[in-house]
Amino acid sequence: MGLTLPTLPTPNVTNGDWGDEINGAINAINDADQFKLKASTDTRTTTTLIDDDDLQGMTLDVGTWVVEMALLVSGPAAGDIKVAQQFSGTTSLAVRAGAGPGSTTASALLGAIVRQAGASDTGGAITASTPYGLDGTNWSWIIEKTVLVVTVSGVFKVQTAQLAASGTTTIQAGSYVHARKLAS
Numbered sequence: 001m002g003l004t005l006p007t008l009p010t011p012n013v014t015n016g017d018w019g020d021e022i023n024g025a026i027n028a029i030n031d032a033d034q035f036k037l038k039a040s041t042d043t044r045t046t047t048t049l050i051d052d053d054d055l056q057g058m059t060l061d062v063g064t065w066v067v068e069m070a071l072l073v074s075g076p077a078a079g080d081i082k083v084a085q086q087f088s089g090t091t092s093l094a095v096r097a098g099a100g101p102g103s104t105t106a107s108a109l110l111g112a113i114v115r116q117a118g119a120s121d122t123g124g125a126i127t128a129s130t131p132y133g134l135d136g137t138n139w140s141w142i143i144e145k146t147v148l149v150v151t152v153s154g155v156f157k158v159q160t161a162q163l164a165a166s167g168t169t170t171i172q173a174g175s176y177v178h179a180r181k182l183a184s
Contacts, residue, residue: 032181034058037174042160044075044169049084049129049159055177056157060089060150064183067146069158070176075169077136079162082129085146089154093147096126100142101133131163139172 038054055069073081085096132142148156158177162169 034060034179035176036178037176038171039173041173042171044081044160044162044171045165045167047082047161047163047165049082049161051086052158052160052171055175056155058156058177058179059153060087060148060156060179060181061153062150062184063181065146065148065150065179065181067148067156067177067179069142069144069146069178071142071158071160072139072172072175073132073134073142073170074139074172075134075136075162076167077134079164079166079169080131080134081142081169081171082131082161082163083142083144084129084159085126085144086157086159087126087148087150087154089150090152091148092151093149094126096130096144096146098130098132098142098144101135101140129159129161134169 036055036058038052040054042052042054044050067085069083069085071081071083075081083098087094126146126148130144132140134140156177156179160169160171
């Protein structure tokens with residue numbers, strides 16, 4: 001299912017020029033798919049959530065959005081990682097769920113999956129941090145999906161920190177966030 005444009009372009013009857021209508025349609029299509037790739041590795045050594053330098057700055061306008069975030073992470077089992085999302089606009093629905101290693105040593109080693117789902121509200125469902133486990137040796141994927149029904153446009157970003165201060169937790173290059181507008 002693609003994005004439905006508010007109006008379909010039609011040529012100007014006088015000169016056959018597509019003009020502003022085609023430009024508006026192209027802009028609507030371009031703004032409906034946004035992608036941020038983590039170009040460089042970052043580290044976290046505290047429990048204070050920090051905006052990810054690479055995974056932020058996505059302006060989501062009014063409409064229904066699905067956001068997929070994938071973080072490739074590593075670090076000490078005693079530190080683990082917590083992940084949050086922020087959105088500066090207003091939503092009538094904001095829900096988020098994730099999959100990744102549980103935040104206990106046994107869960108991280110076994111690859112157990114933790115899931116987090118929030119209630120529908122104006123952003124609180126996505127802003128609470130979710131803990132994920134690290135085993136001290138292997139890299140792990142954390143995948144989260146978010147649905148936002150945006151009523152006032154704003155900026156979306158990802159935040160990360162250690163769950164408990166211990167050593168250095170690393171968010172690897174190649175992590176990403178992808179937002180797709182499904183409806184106006």
